[in-house]
Amino acid sequence: MKIETKSINCRNFINGQFVDVQDEMKFENINPATEEVVGWIAEATKEQVDEAVAAAKAALKGPWKDFTTKERSQILRRIGDLILENVEELAVLEATDTGKPYLLALEMDIKRSAHNFHFFADYLTSLGNESYNQDNIALHYSVTRPVGVVAMINPWNLPLLLLTWKLAPCLAAGSTSIMKPAELTPMTATRLVELCKEAGVPDGVVNLVHGFGGNSTGAFLSEHPDVDAITFTGETRTGTTIMKAAAPTLKKVSFELGGKNPNIIFADSDLDEVIETTLKSSFMNQGQVCLCGSRIYVERPIFDAFIEKFVARTNELKIGNPFEASTNIGSVVGKEHYEKVMGYIDIAREEGGQIVTGGGRPAGIEKGYFIEPTIIVGLTQNSRCVKEEIFGPVVAVLPFDTEEEVLGYANDTNYGLGATIWTNDLRRAHRVAGQIESGIVWVNTWYLRDLRTPFGGMKHSGIGREGGAHSFEFYCEVSNITIKL
Numbered sequence: 001m002k003i004e005t006k007s008i009n010c011r012n013f014i015n016g017q018f019v020d021v022q023d024e025m026k027f028e029n030i031n032p033a034t035e036e037v038v039g040w041i042a043e044a045t046k047e048q049v050d051e052a053v054a055a056a057k058a059a060l061k062g063p064w065k066d067f068t069t070k071e072r073s074q075i076l077r078r079i080g081d082l083i084l085e086n087v088e089e090l091a092v093l094e095a096t097d098t099g100k101p102y103l104l105a106l107e108m109d110i111k112r113s114a115h116n117f118h119f120f121a122d123y124l125t126s127l128g129n130e131s132y133n134q135d136n137i138a139l140h141y142s143v144t145r146p147v148g149v150v151a152m153i154n155p156w157n158l159p160l161l162l163l164t165w166k167l168a169p170c171l172a173a174g175s176t177s178i179m180k181p182a183e184l185t186p187m188t189a190t191r192l193v194e195l196c197k198e199a200g201v202p203d204g205v206v207n208l209v210h211g212f213g214g215n216s217t218g219a220f221l222s223e224h225p226d227v228d229a230i231t232f233t234g235e236t237r238t239g240t241t242i243m244k245a246a247a248p249t250l251k252k253v254s255f256e257l258g259g260k261n262p263n264i265i266f267a268d269s270d271l272d273e274v275i276e277t278t279l280k281s282s283f284m285n286q287g288q289v290c291l292c293g294s295r296i297y298v299e300r301p302i303f304d305a306f307i308e309k310f311v312a313r314t315n316e317l318k319i320g321n322p323f324e325a326s327t328n329i330g331s332v333v334g335k336e337h338y339e340k341v342m343g344y345i346d347i348a349r350e351e352g353g354q355i356v357t358g359g360g361r362p363a364g365i366e367k368g369y370f371i372e373p374t375i376i377v378g379l380t381q382n383s384r385c386v387k388e389e390i391f392g393p394v395v396a397v398l399p400f401d402t403e404e405e406v407l408g409y410a411n412d413t414n415y416g417l418g419a420t421i422w423t424n425d426l427r428r429a430h431r432v433a434g435q436i437e438s439g440i441v442w443v444n445t446w447y448l449r450d451l452r453t454p455f456g457g458m459k460h461s462g463i464g465r466e467g468g469a470h471s472f473e474f475y476c477e478v479s480n481i482t483i484k485l
């Protein structure tokens with residue numbers, strides 16, 4: 001595989017134009033797989049954030065408000081098509097920013113980003129509206145309008161995928177946006193705004209501001225009086241801060257937050273299938289997917305067999321250069337995160353865990369933030385590595401004896417995002433799935449998505465749901481109109 005590497009400098013995009021930035025506001029963009037500086041990022045000033053919000057507000061009253069459903073749908077389709085026309089370039093930028101394998105970026109991040117736009121292009125043209133005839137006394141019907149100016153604050157793990165998962169329904173609803181990518185992964189968002197312009201999105205409808213979270217771009221957006229809604233994906237702790245900042249102006253919020261997802265494996269499941277999917281649910285994207293199953297509960301009769309096969313398959317994963325086709329595992333996103341994940345491996349050792357594979361830097365790789373896929377046994381339910389989100393290629397495997405016991409473990413965290421159950425017993429599958437406190441439960445599979453379905457977390461894993469109508473409604477206001485007959 002010969003791939004032309006590429007990087008771009010990242011400027012802010014306000015009212016349809018990239019804007020200049022003072023040198024002192026530029027910060028370095030580092031490729032985590034090489035530790036090399038690949039360009040600079042322009043941190044938006046408070047004034048630029050104000051300008052972006054003003055542009056988004058004005059655009060609500062501009063030509064955008066007169067776009068018909070069909071025209072908005074055509075624009076969404078065109079953005080999706082343009083993403084596909086530039087799929088390789090975008091995958092290079094994503095792999096360079098994140099350190100993830102290029103082929104994963106291509107298939108999971110970029111192609112699915114295009115699908116987000118194509119999905120909402122179709123969704124828009126199939127919409128009806130609610131109406132009730134109340135015994136011929138009155139006719140009630142609802143009308144929707146855009147919610148207004150939406151701030152989109154994003155994490156670094158699936159940069160373009162999660163951004164487009166917000167932007168596509170926002171544009172479908174006729175709202176306008178200010179996107180803030182994570183400071184570690186700004187490049188694909190910077191290309192996206194150009195593609196939006198090329199697709200015919202009017203100036204001011206899509207704006208982009210780069211920068212950090214607290215005391216910077218993220219905070220300016222969260223507290224801005226003219227931002228009507230915030231959609232945020234990131235850490236639970238950050239969600240709390242954003243909610244406080246948004247409270248005085250009563251913004252509508254949608255939060256997709258952290259997780260500590262259980263993967264429950266009953267002895268009657270098909271072990272080979274379990275192992276192959278569990279490899280992905282543990283280590284895909286270096287374990288940096290909010291849905292990764294980082295605590296694996298295995299019914300005791302198959303515990304040893306599971307560990308033996310799981311370790312053997314994990315040892316076959318190839319770690320290294322994201323731009324080599326054979327690479328399964330790239331680097332984690334940056335130095336700070338590398339130290340956090342390594343710190344948890346140390347904690348696991350202190351807590352009495354035994355590392356059955358991995359546990360450190362891969363031998364022979366001198367540069368870059370690479371961590372071996374790591375499997376830990378011997379921890380108890382109360383250990384920090386079983387309770388806290390690590391968000392790296394590290395899983396804890398624990399045995400269990402009964403269904404009741406494992407349900408207790410599964411629900412014994414503040415999180416409630418995703419869960420996986422493996423069993424061939426249909427009744428048990430329904431019974432357990434219905435009792436897990438989790439927004440998403442997969443049975444005999446993982447990460448199988450249909451964009452119409454509700455997606456999101458309960459407890460400290462989120463507020464609201466995304467997906468199909470759930471996404472669309474967030475970007476709308478609804479009025480009910482009653483006509484007395």
Ligand code: NAD
Nearest residue numbers: 154155156182212213214218219234235238256257258290
């Ligand atoms: P993070 O919360 O550190 O940062 C996310 C974004 O918030 C960044 O753009 C950051 O600059 C911004 N931010 C940080 N502090 C802020 C503040 N005070 N005010 C406003 N904005 C602020 O999260 P991360 O480390 O980038 O991402 C990893 C986390 O995201 C994990 O917890 C993961 O589980 C979660 N996540 C959840 C989902 C989901 O769908 N539930 C999906 C992906 C990632």
